[in-house]
Amino acid sequence: MNGLVAIGAGIAVLGAFGGGIGIGIATSKAVEAVARQPEADGKIMKNLILGSALAEATAIYCFVIAVMIIMMLKG
Amino acid sequence: MEEKVKELIEALECETVFTIPIGNGIPVKESTVVTWIIMAFFVIIAIILTNRLRTTGIGKKQAVTELIVTKLFGLVEGMVGEEGKDYVPYLVTVMLYLGVSNIIGIFGFKPPTKDLNVTLALAVMSIMLVQIAGIRAKGVKGWLKSFTQPIAIVTPFNILDLFTRPLSLCMRLFGNVLGAFVIMELIETMVTKAALPALFSLYFDLFDGLLQAYVFVFLTSLYIKEAIETE
Numbered sequence: 001m002n003g004l005v006a007i008g009a010g011i012a013v014l015g016a017f018g019g020g021i022g023i024g025i026a027t028s029k030a031v032e033a034v035a036r037q038p039e040a041d042g043k044i045m046k047n048l049i050l051g052s053a054l055a056e057a058t059a060i061y062c063f064v065i066a067v068m069i070i071m072m073l074k075g
Numbered sequence: 076m077e078e079k080v081k082e083l084i085e086a087l088e089c090e091t092v093f094t095i096p097i098g099n100g101i102p103v104k105e106s107t108v109v110t111w112i113i114m115a116f117f118v119i120i121a122i123i124l125t126n127r128l129r130t131t132g133i134g135k136k137q138a139v140t141e142l143i144v145t146k147l148f149g150l151v152e153g154m155v156g157e158e159g160k161d162y163v164p165y166l167v168t169v170m171l172y173l174g175v176s177n178i179i180g181i182f183g184f185k186p187p188t189k190d191l192n193v194t195l196a197l198a199v200m201s202i203m204l205v206q207i208a209g210i211r212a213k214g215v216k217g218w219l220k221s222f223t224q225p226i227a228i229v230t231p232f233n234i235l236d237l238f239t240r241p242l243s244l245c246m247r248l249f250g251n252v253l254g255a256f257v258i259m260e261l262i263e264t265m266v267t268k269a270a271l272p273a274l275f276s277l278y279f280d281l282f283d284g285l286l287q288a289y290v291f292v293f294l295t296s297l298y299i300k301e302a303i304e305t306e
Contacts, residue, residue: 050297053290057243060250067253071084
């Protein structure tokens with residue numbers, strides 16, 4: 001039973017994949033934007049942080065679900 | 076291994092420190108007590124810094140105080156906009172509280188934001204403030220009408236937003252702090268207690284904690300800005 005719970009938690013965390021890709025794309029575009037327009041640095045940084053926070057949230061949900069699986073189902 | 080897992084789970088749980096003997100007894104959780112400590116810290120700092128303020132011939136202490144307040148207010152006002160000036164003090168307060176409570180793990184306390192109830196309360200407070208700001212700016216009629224903007228068909232989604240926004244605010248903060256806490260505990264109990272944790276603590280406790288405080292306030296002010304927008 002405990003083994004299955006661990007596997008379930010592991011599968012739940014696989015969703016963090018999406019968050020990682022999202023933040024990666026956002027950062028790459030932000031770097032491009034800064035390279036093109038260095039004077040808009042502050043605004044781009046702000047938007048990047050906002051986008052990253054929203055993208056990261058999905059990964060965080062996966063983590064919270066995984067922790068909950070372990071905490072609630074642990075026999 | 077078993078013992079270490081047990082230790083980890085024990086660190087995750089929020090213990091009851093003491094019980095107020097009224098009725099069936101009101102349990103006071105650890106997060107509440109740590110919050111009191113943070114409150115005491117801020118109150119003492121505020122008393123020290125605002126002691127003997129004057130308008131002419133300011134001292135060094137007052138100059139520093141004014142610098143901190145103007146910088147923080149300017150930062151938040153840049154996010155919430157000119158019309159949302161009334162809400163800046165609340166947002167700055169939340170930012171200071173979250174900033175300190177996220178990094179308090181360094182000093183050996185359990186961060187209060189690791190407790191889901193704390194982050195949930197903060198998120199509910201934020202979303203209520205957003206709605207009140209909407210009512211204040213547009214009136215009850217305008218506020219109700221704003222649910223049908225931009226077109227009538229999105230009304231259910233706008234109402235759903237009332238619940239998903241605080242949920243995402245609460246879960247984001249909770250998950251980040253919990254994640255940092257778990258990783259730090261894992262490094263400390265399973266790997267080493269030497270120099271390595273200090274290095275990771277710099278990222279997970281300091282950087283991530285402050286960033287999350289900023290993100291929480293940023294999102295709240297974004298919602299307020301959206302709510303008070305009048306066309």
